[in-house]
Amino acid sequence: MKIRAIVLLGTVAGVCLLLLTLQMRGHTAIASDALAIVTTPVQSALSRVNRAAVGVWSTYRDWKNVRAENRRLRDEAQQLRIDALRVTETIEENARLRRLLALKEAMPLATLSGEIIAREWGGWVRSLTVNRGRSDQVTRLTAVIAPDGLIGRVVDVRPGASIVQVLTDPASTVGAHVVRTRTQGIVEGEPRGTMRFKYMARDGSGIQVGDLLVSTGSGGLFPRGLPIGRVRAIDDRGSALFHYAQLTPAVDFARIDEVLLIVGEGSQDVAGLFPGGGI
Amino acid sequence: MRTFVAVAVFGGGIVHATVGPALRIADVAPDIPLIVVVLLALRRGPEFGCGAGFVAGLLQDAASGGLLGVQALTKALIGFTIGSLGGRLRVSQPLVQVPGLVLLTVAEGLARFALLKLFRFPAPFGELMTYVVLPQALYNGFLGAALVLALTWAESVRERTS
Numbered sequence: 001m002k003i004r005a006i007v008l009l010g011t012v013a014g015v016c017l018l019l020l021t022l023q024m025r026g027h028t029a030i031a032s033d034a035l036a037i038v039t040t041p042v043q044s045a046l047s048r049v050n051r052a053a054v055g056v057w058s059t060y061r062d063w064k065n066v067r068a069e070n071r072r073l074r075d076e077a078q079q080l081r082i083d084a085l086r087v088t089e090t091i092e093e094n095a096r097l098r099r100l101l102a103l104k105e106a107m108p109l110a111t112l113s114g115e116i117i118a119r120e121w122g123g124w125v126r127s128l129t130v131n132r133g134r135s136d137q138v139t140r141l142t143a144v145i146a147p148d149g150l151i152g153r154v155v156d157v158r159p160g161a162s163i164v165q166v167l168t169d170p171a172s173t174v175g176a177h178v179v180r181t182r183t184q185g186i187v188e189g190e191p192r193g194t195m196r197f198k199y200m201a202r203d204g205s206g207i208q209v210g211d212l213l214v215s216t217g218s219g220g221l222f223p224r225g226l227p228i229g230r231v232r233a234i235d236d237r238g239s240a241l242f243h244y245a246q247l248t249p250a251v252d253f254a255r256i257d258e259v260l261l262i263v264g265e266g267s268q269d270v271a272g273l274f275p276g277g278g279i
Numbered sequence: 280m281r282t283f284v285a286v287a288v289f290g291g292g293i294v295h296a297t298v299g300p301a302l303r304i305a306d307v308a309p310d311i312p313l314i315v316v317v318l319l320a321l322r323r324g325p326e327f328g329c330g331a332g333f334v335a336g337l338l339q340d341a342a343s344g345g346l347l348g349v350q351a352l353t354k355a356l357i358g359f360t361i362g363s364l365g366g367r368l369r370v371s372q373p374l375v376q377v378p379g380l381v382l383l384t385v386a387e388g389l390a391r392f393a394l395l396k397l398f399r400f401p402a403p404f405g406e407l408m409t410y411v412v413l414p415q416a417l418y419n420g421f422l423g424a425a426l427v428l429a430l431t432w433a434e435s436v437r438e439r440t441s
Contacts, residue, residue, distance in 0.1 A: 123411030163344030
């Protein structure tokens with residue numbers, strides 16, 4: 001038994017290291033595609049079940065409160081509560097979709113709408129899975145936005161889904177500048193789920209709490225002017241070359257349900273489409 | 280039984296990415312597949328633990344968009360180790376389960392960090408331990424103990440009814 005177990009462990013370790021090496025050399029498509037064929041439909045189905053379960057749970061909780069307050073009107077109150085919840089949910093969803101549609105129509109670039117079907121929030125990787133993939137002409141590094149601003153970029157494309165690396169992912173970096181002072185720098189994700197702006201000390205002396213940061217558009221990956229976040233705190237490091245500013249993201253990544261993928265190419269400034277800076 | 284095991288391993292990996300965020304407390308999510316792998320390894324031994332860890336980890340890697348093989352390897356190692364030690368461990372007490380799962384999560388985090396560092400993972404070690412690994416380890420400890428208690432209770436009810 002022991003030899004068989006050790007051989008199995010050795011084989012598993014060998015396969016894993018081979019997979020890692022192949023990925024580091026750029027051969028990722030075959031393995032991830034094969035797994036995606038199995039995982040994507042299950043993720044979509046579970047996502048729907050999850051949303052339904054959360055809806056049922058909140059409805060039940062509300063029902064309990066109403067019952068405690070007024071037993072005689074329990075049945076009526078329960079029905080009213082459920083109806084109210086449904087209406088509120090519909091109105092909120094309607095408003096979200098209207099904002100998304102307005103942004104999609106106003107964008108000077110070709111976009112594709114998508115729905116979030118899974119989230120990875122462990123800290124090692126912070127990503128969202130969108131139900132748009134290779135069959136929808138999504139490519140790697142496609143920019144992903146919401147009506148409030150930039151969400152991140154596509155890092156993996158599968159047949160029916162794409163993985164989006166959000167701005168708070170520890171491996172995420174985006175070129176940005178402060179709208180008021182034009183100070184250039186880099187926005188980096190942090191393991192604790194926050195993000196920070198790294199900038200040259202002598203250029204950034206005028207940065208203040210509340211300043212808006214937008215994408216620079218350099219490199220051609222993201223359009224210029226997409227809101228990224230606002231300065232929450234400034235980490236003044238004295239005479240150091242770089243200073244840091246803690247940011248509040250323009251988009252609440254944990255609550256976003258619908259997104260736009262920018263599939264068209266271009267370097268237009270889209271700052272005018274986000275008048276409030278997204279926050 | 281085989282169907283149950285397949286559902287547990289496969290479900291653990293996929294549910295983690297899809298439903299796991301709903302279980303977040305203060306932005307800390309439990310590592311459900313790790314708990315499932317440890318429970319399976321304790322019951323079925325090192326070979327099964329290793330295989331279950333590999334499959335669950337691979338599915339987690341695939342679902343999260345990270346490097347394929349990192350969690351597959353670390354979870355396979357955890358499954359193998361726990362499966363090998365299973366007979367010698369007294370795991371029926373919550374006082375053993377909670378710190379045991381905490382230590383295993385930290386060990387898995389260290390192995391993962393070492394492996395990712397080989398492939399140029401940029402995050403700093405101290406922050407990862409403070410904000411990701413240790414909170415998740417505590418969460419895993421309590422969630423895993425609750426799961427064991429629930430399973431024990433379910434088994435005792437089944438025995439009484441049969």
